[in-house]
Amino acid sequence: MPDQHSTLRAQRRADTQRTIQAHAVRLFTERGYDATTVTDVAEAAGVSPMTVYRHFPTKEDLVLADRNGRLVAERIAASSAAQPLVRRIGTALIDSAATLTDGGPGSDPTANERFLLARLRLMISTPALRARHLDNHYALQQAIVDAVGGDTTDPDAVFPTRAAAGACLAALHTALVRWAEDDGRTALPDLIAKALAAAFGDDITGTRPNT
Amino acid sequence: MPDQHSTLRAQRRADTQRTIQAHAVRLFTERGYDATTVTDVAEAAGVSPMTVYRHFPTKEDLVLADRNGRLVAERIAASSAAQPLVRRIGTALIDSAATLTDGGPGSDPTANERFLLARLRLMISTPALRARHLDNHYALQQAIVDAVGGDTTDPDAVFPTRAAAGACLAALHTALVRWAEDDGRTALPDLIAKALAAAFGDDITGTRPNT
DNA sequence: ACCAATCTGGTAGTGACTACCGCTCCGGTA
DNA sequence: TACCGGAGCGGTAGTCACTACCAGATTGGT
Numbered sequence: 001m002p003d004q005h006s007t008l009r010a011q012r013r014a015d016t017q018r019t020i021q022a023h024a025v026r027l028f029t030e031r032g033y034d035a036t037t038v039t040d041v042a043e044a045a046g047v048s049p050m051t052v053y054r055h056f057p058t059k060e061d062l063v064l065a066d067r068n069g070r071l072v073a074e075r076i077a078a079s080s081a082a083q084p085l086v087r088r089i090g091t092a093l094i095d096s097a098a099t100l101t102d103g104g105p106g107s108d109p110t111a112n113e114r115f116l117l118a119r120l121r122l123m124i125s126t127p128a129l130r131a132r133h134l135d136n137h138y139a140l141q142q143a144i145v146d147a148v149g150g151d152t153t154d155p156d157a158v159f160p161t162r163a164a165a166g167a168c169l170a171a172l173h174t175a176l177v178r179w180a181e182d183d184g185r186t187a188l189p190d191l192i193a194k195a196l197a198a199a200f201g202d203d204i205t206g207t208r209p210n211t
Numbered sequence: 212m213p214d215q216h217s218t219l220r221a222q223r224r225a226d227t228q229r230t231i232q233a234h235a236v237r238l239f240t241e242r243g244y245d246a247t248t249v250t251d252v253a254e255a256a257g258v259s260p261m262t263v264y265r266h267f268p269t270k271e272d273l274v275l276a277d278r279n280g281r282l283v284a285e286r287i288a289a290s291s292a293a294q295p296l297v298r299r300i301g302t303a304l305i306d307s308a309a310t311l312t313d314g315g316p317g318s319d320p321t322a323n324e325r326f327l328l329a330r331l332r333l334m335i336s337t338p339a340l341r342a343r344h345l346d347n348h349y350a351l352q353q354a355i356v357d358a359v360g361g362d363t364t365d366p367d368a369v370f371p372t373r374a375a376a377g378a379c380l381a382a383l384h385t386a387l388v389r390w391a392e393d394d395g396r397t398a399l400p401d402l403i404a405k406a407l408a409a410a411f412g413d414d415i416t417g418t419r420p421n422t
Numbered sequence: 423a424c425c426a427a428t429c430t431g432g433t434a435g436t437g438a439c440t441a442c443c444g445c446t447c448c449g450g451t452a
Numbered sequence: 453t454a455c456c457g458g459a460g461c462g463g464t465a466g467t468c469a470c471t472a473c474c475a476g477a478t479t480g481g482t
Contacts, residue, residue, distance in 0.1 A: 009428070009479070016429095037468065048431050059469065086410065127346060134349060135342035155392055160409030163385040167410035170377035178370055198371030199297070199378035200411060220448070220459070227460090248437065259462050270438065 017055045017065075020045045024062035025118050033063075033126040060132045063122050069140045072096045077147040085161060089144060089168040090196045098189045113184055120180040137169045144169075171195040228266045228276075231256045235273035236329050244274075244337040271343045274333050280351045283307045288358040296372060300355060300379040301407045308386075309400045324395055331391040348384060352376045382406040 023044040027036045038059055042049040056062050075092040101113055123133040144165040145158055152158055175191040234255040238247045249270055253260040267273050286303040312324050334344040355376040356369055363369050386402040393402075 013429080038470090039468090050431055051429080053470070054430075057470090130349065131342035131346035134345035135338065138341065138345060155389065159385070159389055159405070162388075163382050163406035163409040166381035166385045167378035170381035171374050174370070174374040174377045177373075178366065181366055194370070195374035198374040223448095224460080249439090250437085261462055262460080264439070265460075268439090 013055075016045075016047065016051070020047065020052055020055055021062055021065060022115075025115065025122065028063065028122050028126075029118055033122060033129065060129055063119050063126075063129055064132055064136060066119075066136075068096065068100060069136065069143060071099070072140065073143040073147040076144055081148075085148065085164040086168060086196070086200050088148070089165055090171075090192075090200075093168060093172050093196075094189045094192050097192055101184075101188050117180060117184050120176060124177055124180055134173070137173060138166075141165045141169055167199060168196065171199045224266075227256075227258065227262070231258065231263055231266055232273055232276060233326075236326065236333065239274065239333050239337075240329055244333060244340065271340055274330050274337075274340055275343055275347060277330075279307065279311060280347065280354060282310070283351065284354040284358040287355055292359075296359065296375040297379060297407070297411050299359070300376055301382075301403075301411075304379060304383050304407075305400045305403050308403055312395075312399050328391060328395050331387060335388055335391055345384070348380045349377075352380055355380075378410060379407065382410045 020041065024036075024041045027041055027044055031040075038052055039049050041062065042052045045052070052062075056065060072092055075096055076089060079088050079092060081088070101116070123129045141162065145161050148161055148165070149158055172192055172195070175188065175195040178191050178195075179186065179188050231252065235247075235252045238252055238255055242251075249263055250260050252273065253263045256263070263273075267276060283303055286307055287300060290299050290303060292299070312327070334340045352373065356372050359372055359376070360369055383403055383406070386399065386406040389406075390397065390399050390402050
């Protein structure tokens with residue numbers, strides 16, 4: 001069988017996924033996450049509760065589902081190993097954020113950006129989602145370590161890399177929270193740069209933040 | 212009514228809490244977290260499932276319950292505001308860890324330290340616990356910000372503090388993971404100092420790690 | 423036209439968690 | 453010493469997330 005098994009099947013599957021997730025985020029925002037049952041989401045999306053669980057393993061994944069982590073890891077693996085770790089990771093995070101929010105930065109939020117903000121607000125305000133989101137960052141930390149280190153398996157060798165990656169992701173998270181508080185009015189890459197500068201010193205980011 | 216309502220009541224309550232938590236951690240370690248039901252824990256502790264829920268709001272709290280966060284925040288509030296933020300928070304974390312694991316550092320782990328290690332291993336290996344543990348660190352981050360900032364309410368003013376505190380706690384988490392991987396053979400304060408040095412540079416910790 | 427794989431839905435069940443209600447025992451008071 | 457208020461403890465019934473196990477429908481390749 002071809003790996004691209006069927007364009008039509010994959011298309012329909014992706015469509016229903018997007019539909020379910022859109023209705024889920026809308027309902028969670030309107031009524032609250034805990035007050036909305038999976039059955040409510042299924043009814044709003046016009047599918048059965050079973051179908052929801054087939055596309056999203058848990059209720060939390062209805063908000064968290066996202067594949068941006070891979071992007072960051074790839075960007076780091078492709079970056080130059082000559083510069084210091086924190087700068088290497090930091091620039092990758094800033095560039096990835098710029099790619100993700102490439103629409104108008106302040107006055108004209110694109111639909112994609114509004115959806116990102118809605119999901120982010122839910123992730124921050126709902127304890128269960130916030131916890132899982134932070135755990136996703138922990139998984140991303142390990143992916144970054146793998147992308148940086150190459151092939152080290154000695155735990156003593158990867159330890160400093162893990163520490164640096166974790167600290168960078170904490171700065172990213174702080175920037176994301178601030179971005180959501182600000183309703184996306186400030187450009188996300190600038191916020192990440194500022195967070196990195198606050199944690200590691202102004203000299204760590206390659207290009208200084210413009211604010 | 213006096214705030215110290217009754218020594219005997221509080222004593223018995225604390226006793227049952229410790230008993231339930233001890234049996235819970237033991238069962239979770241033996242059979243796995245997901246494979247152990249709250250009813251199992253209740254039976255092992257000799258109480259009813261209801262009593263477990265009275266003492267621990269969720270199953271996860273059976274592993275996570277601890278009040279060390281308050282210690283860190285108090286230590287930071289009492290520290291000198293003259294030194295840079297990261298050093299101020301970092302030394303507080305190192306000192307708190309030293310207080311917490313004051314038993315023999317390597318060869319003679321005290322019972323308290325073994326219990327800490329068992330809980331930590333569960334927190335790291337079980338996704339749900341790991342997520343909640345990271346969320347506790349997020350709450351601790353806000354407590355640190357409050358302890359540092361005094362009375363700033365402007366989000367733009369607390370942003371750098373949040374970033375620095377988050378990055379420090381990420382380093383702490385990396386050190387905790389390494390400590391658990393190492394079965395507590397390396398002194399935890401030294402690991403924290405090494406993690407902070409790896410993230411922020413060797414000059415940030417007041418006293419250099421001795422390894 | 424046929425077959426295999428996939429998508430979808432239903433049923434029944436487990437387990438975490440939450441009201442709501444009584445019982446018992448401790449701690450101070452008349 | 454007898455008594456009363458409150459706190460700890462247990463039971464019942466229910467909601468909801470989530471998981472097998474099974475059956476029908478649709479699509480893609482032969």
